[in-house]
Amino acid sequence: MIDHVEHALPDYRILPPDVAARMEQIKKRDYVLEIDRVTKVFTQKRNRTVALDSIEFGVHRRELVCVVGPSGCGKSTLIRILAGLEDATEGRILMDGKPVRGPGSDRGMVFQKYTLFPWLDVCRNVMFGIEMGGVDRLEAQRQAMQWLQMIGLEQFATAYPHQLSGGMQQRVAIARALAASPRVLLMDESFSALDAQTRTKMQNYLMEIWRKIDITIVFITHDLDEAIYLADRILVLKPHPGQVEEVIEVPLSRPRRAEQMTSAEFLATKAHLEGLIRSFGASDDMDEDEVTIDLPLLTLVTDQVE
Amino acid sequence: MQGFLASWRLYGRTDRMLRNIFGILAVLLPLLLWSAVSYLPFVWHPQVLITDPGGEEYLETGMRMNRADFARAVTEMQEQHQPVPQGIPSNPVYLPSPGDVLSAFVHAFTSSAPVGAEHSITQAFAHSIRIIFWGFVISSVMGVPLGIMCGSIPAVARLVEPAVDFFRYLPAPAFGALAVAILGIYDAPKIAIIVIGTLFQQILVIANTTRKLDFSLVEASRTLGAKGLRLLFRVVIPGILPDLYRDQRILLGWAWTYLIVAELIGTSSGITWFITQQARYQHFDNVFAAMALIGIVGLGTDMVLGVVGRKLFTWKRENG
Numbered sequence: 131m132i133d134h135v136e137h138a139l140p141d142y143r144i145l146p147p148d149v150a151a152r153m154e155q156i157k158k159r160d161y162v163l164e165i166d167r168v169t170k171v172f173t174q175k176r177n178r179t180v181a182l183d184s185i186e187f188g189v190h191r192r193e194l195v196c197v198v199g200p201s202g203c204g205k206s207t208l209i210r211i212l213a214g215l216e217d218a219t220e221g222r223i224l225m226d227g228k229p230v231r232g233p234g235s236d237r238g239m240v241f242q243k244y245t246l247f248p249w250l251d252v253c254r255n256v257m258f259g260i261e262m263g264g265v266d267r268l269e270a271q272r273q274a275m276q277w278l279q280m281i282g283l284e285q286f287a288t289a290y291p292h293q294l295s296g297g298m299q300q301r302v303a304i305a306r307a308l309a310a311s312p313r314v315l316l317m318d319e320s321f322s323a324l325d326a327q328t329r330t331k332m333q334n335y336l337m338e339i340w341r342k343i344d345i346t347i348v349f350i351t352h353d354l355d356e357a358i359y360l361a362d363r364i365l366v367l368k369p370h371p372g373q374v375e376e377v378i379e380v381p382l383s384r385p386r387r388a389e390q391m392t393s394a395e396f397l398a399t400k401a402h403l404e405g406l407i408r409s410f411g412a413s414d415d416m417d418e419d420e421v422t423i424d425l426p427l428l429t430l431v432t433d434q435v436e
Numbered sequence: 437m438q439g440f441l442a443s444w445r446l447y448g449r450t451d452r453m454l455r456n457i458f459g460i461l462a463v464l465l466p467l468l469l470w471s472a473v474s475y476l477p478f479v480w481h482p483q484v485l486i487t488d489p490g491g492e493e494y495l496e497t498g499m500r501m502n503r504a505d506f507a508r509a510v511t512e513m514q515e516q517h518q519p520v521p522q523g524i525p526s527n528p529v530y531l532p533s534p535g536d537v538l539s540a541f542v543h544a545f546t547s548s549a550p551v552g553a554e555h556s557i558t559q560a561f562a563h564s565i566r567i568i569f570w571g572f573v574i575s576s577v578m579g580v581p582l583g584i585m586c587g588s589i590p591a592v593a594r595l596v597e598p599a600v601d602f603f604r605y606l607p608a609p610a611f612g613a614l615a616v617a618i619l620g621i622y623d624a625p626k627i628a629i630i631v632i633g634t635l636f637q638q639i640l641v642i643a644n645t646t647r648k649l650d651f652s653l654v655e656a657s658r659t660l661g662a663k664g665l666r667l668l669f670r671v672v673i674p675g676i677l678p679d680l681y682r683d684q685r686i687l688l689g690w691a692w693t694y695l696i697v698a699e700l701i702g703t704s705s706g707i708t709w710f711i712t713q714q715a716r717y718q719h720f721d722n723v724f725a726a727m728a729l730i731g732i733v734g735l736g737t738d739m740v741l742g743v744v745g746r747k748l749f750t751w752k753r754e755n756g
Contacts, residue, residue: 215655235661245656248751249674258670259660290751303656310660 139398145381146395153379156362161188161224162346163212163237163314168221170207170372180371181207184221187365187374189314194340194347196361198354198403200410204372209318209350213239225313235263238307242319244299246291252302253278253287259310277305280339297328301335308345317349321356330388333360337386354403358396359386366403368410375406467534474533477525484523491518500529532721540721541728557710557726561733564695564706567623571630571698572691576684578631579638584680586639587646588672600639608633608694612701621702629701633694638687645679646672678749685741692734 145153170182181204189195197205210216212223214233222229225236238259246255256274261267278284281301291299300320307315317336321329333356340347351357357364361380368375381395390396443450443458450458473480484506489495492509501509506523513520527533532540544557586593586600611632615625649672657671673680699708707726714722 213655213659215658233655233658235659237659239656239659241652241656243652245650245652247653247657247671247675249677249749258657258662262657262661262666292751306660316659 138394139401140394142378142381142395142398142402145379146383148383149379149381152384153362156190156193159191159193160226162191162193162226163189163348164224164227165208165212166222166224168208168211168218168223170204170211170216171219182211182218183371183373185367185372185374187377189346189348191346192340192344193362194337194349194360195363195365196349196351196357197365197367198351198357198407199367199372199375200369200407201352203367203369203410205350205352205367206318208367208372209239209316209348212314212348213237213316215239235259235310236313237316238310238312238314239316239318240300240303240307240320242322244291244296244303244323246299246302246306248291251288251290252283252294255291255302256306256309259306263310274305274309277309278302280342281305281335295328296324297332300324300332304336304339308339308343312345314346314348317347319350319352322351322353329356336360341385354400354407355391358382358399358403359391364399364403366406368406375410378403471534473531474527474535481525481527483526483528485526486521486523488519488522490521491516492521495521500526529718530720532724536721537724537728540719541725544722544725544729557707557722557729560705560707560710560726561729564699564708565733567626567630567698567706568688568691568695570623571627571694572634572688574627575631575634575638575687575691579635580642580680580684583639583642584646584668584673584676586643587649587676588668593643596639597643600636603632604636604640609697609701612697616702623705625702626698626705629698630691630694633697634687634691637690638683641683641687642680645683646676648679649675678745678752681741681745681749685738685745688737688741689734692730 165185165187168182168185169180172179172181185208197208199205207216211218214223214230214237217231224230230236246252247258250258253271253274256277257267257270260270260273265273275284275287278287281304283298283301283305286294286298286302291302294302303320304315321332324332336347337360339345349357349360358380359382364378364380366375366378367373378399380399382390382393382399439449439451439454442448443454482503483500484503486495486497486499486501486506489497489499491513495501495509501523503525506521510520541557582592582596586596608629611629612625615628615632619625619628653671653675654667657667662671695706696708699706700712704712707730711723711726714720714726
């Protein structure tokens with residue numbers, strides 16, 4: 131189905147003038163987060179698995195970067211190394227030019243799982259990171275309420291996480307991460323547990339918040355639509371070992387709207403990404419259309435019975 | 437009716453009323469069975485309680501003997517044309533009727549102690565509860581912090597757990613003689629036995645509970661800047677608190693099982709001493725009353741703690 135469209139699609143590398151200008155601007159800014167030849171090797175008994183092989187990448191200030199790749203390309207490992215939850219075997223992570231070790235409040239993270247503290251109400255959850263920064267309780271509460279107002283959940287301040295829907299929980303998780311005033315927000319497939327409608331809403335929320343505050347976002351996803359819709363640049367990783375395959379500059383102007391998802395530029399980028407992912411082969415979560423299902427006739431299926 | 441059937445299916449559903457009915461039946465059915473055995477002569481009653489010895493010399497009023505022996509005595513007397521012994525069917529002395537136990541139970545609370553310490557159930561029981569209380573408190577003061585540290589700090593776990601695992605397998609009674617030699621014969625060695633019996637399990641159980649804390653919560657709090665003691669007191673401890681509370685409830689039950697051993701070393705005391713004394717005098721109604729008291733107090737405490745726990749940790753329950 132993609133094939134007959136492909137001829138009509140423009141080259142995804144050609145940026146519209148406004149996007150090109152914006153890209154220029156972004157590239158003039160300093161790197162907030164640098165990945166300096168990061169290699170990660172997992173050793174299990176005698177098995178040596180190279181999850182990441184000399185990854186080099188820099189994220190500019192106030193940029194939104196998405197990382198995509200088939201499963202097994204080490205994108206989750208990469209973000210965990212960025213967050214400091216795992217150590218790189220070789221190479222280092224630089225924040226504003228200085229190497230960092232271990233997790234810290236300068237790199238906030240929103241996980242795929244719901245990780246709000248279930249024993250704290252919504253307000254206290256948001257207050258957590260602020261208080262860890264040494265702010266006293268009253269001030270932390272005031273700031274937390276501001277954040278809740280921003281995400282539109284101030285009426286749920288005294289609710290407990292289990293009383294909220296998944297989307298609301300992730301909104302609170304984003305607020306909690308941002309309230310600790312990090313320089314970079316790391317998102318590890320944060321929306322993948324949500325249903326499609328909520329997910330689209332959350333993507334718009336995220337971009338809205340991102341427009342309003344000085345934050346750099348690194349977003350890991352396996353959803354290509356999500357990556358193209360959100361990102362300034364997309365970092366494509368290839369598996370076995372995890373290496374940078376390509377860095378794509380997304381040819382879509384901002385602010386992004388849902389209608390852009392049917393534009394020629396969007397489709398061209400997506401077609402290219404799909405082609406890339408397919409070329410890696412042996413990935414199990416994206417190229418389902420490649421799987422040929424050969425089932426024997428299991429029940430009596432006739433024209434009368436569908 | 438449909439609800440009744442559903443409650444017997446694997447993982448079936450029950451409504452509130454059925455749950456209450458089953459709860460009442462759980463108490464009532466054993467009591468009914470016990471009453472039937474006690475009050476319906478045709479159910480069991482393998483013995484005869486002599487009410488009048490008649491001409492048989494070796495019989496006394498209040499004596500119990502097997503039915504067959506009694507029948508033989510009766511025929512013997514009939515053949516010798518002497519007064520026939522009279523008796524009523526009865527259960528063995530070790531199975532008093534619910535009524536007897538109930539009256540012993542009531543008696544325990546209404547009568548004052550005749551002589552010396554611990555001649556009534558209540559006095560003996562109060563002493564036992566003091567032993568349990570101090571044993572459990574001392575064990576918890578050491579075991580809870582150590583368990584949490586074992587579960588959260590790998591070095592502590594490696595240092596402490598092998599030794600704890602070793603001591604865990606030494607039966608607490610084995611320490612009896614040692615405890616008496618060191619701590620004297622009164623309450624101290626008894627408390628020590630309870631501590632020894634509880635502490636080592638406590639450390640391992642709580643370490644395990646701490647390890648089972650959802651690690652993503654720890655990771656999330658780390659990315660928010662929490663570490664060290666703050667991480668421990670703001671994330672780890674609140675996170676495990678409901679499970680810790682449940683562990684403590686279970687461990688309190690463990691402490692009770694060591695009570696019997698503890699009260700038999702040194703000078704016997706408490707409810708165990710009361711039970712063994714009464715059994716020696718064949719006052720089995722008192723024995724049963726004492727056992728019932730332990731059970732009721734144990735069950736009552738556990739139910740109260742359960743309700744308090746559900747009130748305290750609403751977030752855990754509704755989380756599933």
